[in-house]
């Protein structure tokens with residue numbers, strides 16, 4: 001088992017870690033936190049499956065070791081900086097945990113609450129929307145989530161969301177995806193198991 005501190009200090013060569021809960025006890029405990037899981041269970045209306053956890057550093061341009069950054073990270077970063085929605089399952093919920101203090105300079109998470117509801121077929125076809133389109137359609141519904149290290153928030157990521165551009169300070173965020181039916185290869189991890 002690794003400590004969260006080791007992840008925090010030693011991820012500078014790589015922006016992403018997938019499923020850190022499998023070898024970091026504190027992340028596993030966060031992911032299975034009884035209060036968190038109870039909220040997810042109530043939202044999903046059934047026993048959730050812990051589908052995926054991810055740790056992601058985001059760096060301001062001047063901090064990032066550009067030459068070491070793999071092309072896949074660049075692609076994911078660009079996608080995350082545009083409003084988009086995700087569909088992990090027919091119903092899913094994601095917990096986000098800020099592991100660094102996040103202000104307007106450190107790429108805060110942005111969300112358009114309610115945009116997951118009543119999607120038309122045309123809406124469904126637009127997984128990614130440009131900022132000007134989001135501003136025109138949703139205007140003052142767009143929220144920026146600022147907070148100190150330790151802030152936890154839950155989101156149905158079938159609503160439009162994105163990461164704002166990281167200007168000055170690095171950001172480390174944990175995401176924990178809970179689903180209802182989708183299996184995690186090679187095995188599904190349910191909360192009754194842990």
Ligand SMILES: [Fe+2]
Nearest residue numbers: 084085086157
């Ligand atoms: Fe997303």
